[in-house]
Amino acid sequence: xxxxxxxxxxxxxxxxxxxxxxxxxxxxxxxxxxxxxxxxxxxxxxxxxxxxxxxxxxxxxxxxxxxxxxxxxxxxxxxxxxxxxxxxxxxxxxxxxxxxxxxxxxxxxxxxxxxxxxxxxxxxxxxxxxxxxxxxxxxxxxxxxxxxxxxxxxxxxxxxxxxxxxxxxxxxxxxxxxxxxxxxxxxxxxxxxx
Ligand code: FES
Numbered sequence: 001x002x003x004x005x006x007x008x009x010x011x012x013x014x015x016x017x018x019x020x021x022x023x024x025x026x027x028x029x030x031x032x033x034x035x036x037x038x039x040x041x042x043x044x045x046x047x048x049x050x051x052x053x054x055x056x057x058x059x060x061x062x063x064x065x066x067x068x069x070x071x072x073x074x075x076x077x078x079x080x081x082x083x084x085x086x087x088x089x090x091x092x093x094x095x096x097x098x099x100x101x102x103x104x105x106x107x108x109x110x111x112x113x114x115x116x117x118x119x120x121x122x123x124x125x126x127x128x129x130x131x132x133x134x135x136x137x138x139x140x141x142x143x144x145x146x147x148x149x150x151x152x153x154x155x156x157x158x159x160x161x162x163x164x165x166x167x168x169x170x171x172x173x174x175x176x177x178x179x180x181x182x183x184x185x186x187x188x189x190x191x192x193x194x
Contacts, residue, residue, distance in 0.1 A: 067176045079104035084180045116169035116178045117150045123160045125185045161188045
């Protein structure tokens, strides 16, 4: 017998009530993709940053540097200049033995005791030279002068704000090592450069 009250066929839902769950699911999935992307990309980008930033260089500050065999340093109590070199890196390249500074080494007469003075003038950063005739250090820029122990000679020029910068130095296995640091100029106190 024919059904006189046929049930309406089930139609796919439509309208605002039907699209809300679908839209919600789509938004949830999209959000998951975005968050997952961030989680993946941030560490990756952080790891790559040093390679893409050429200004992230290894500086010469605070380096423990082998300067010379002790035998090559006369034990005459006089200053002898040495260039400080160290391996440097920039974003893409290793630069071996790059000059990063200059020091005077003074070996006490008849001993293995060595003292190191930075050759950078504490006034404004010119290179201090050694005046052997007068046994003085002199800076050519503003006529500063320093005794052999680095003490400023204010009777010659009053511009240096402090004595020459003394550097930590030691003799190890017949080699002279210096903790090389650059200091800010124009200050009364020794302040290492960052
Ligand atoms: S920089 Fe040396 S005296 Fe001025």
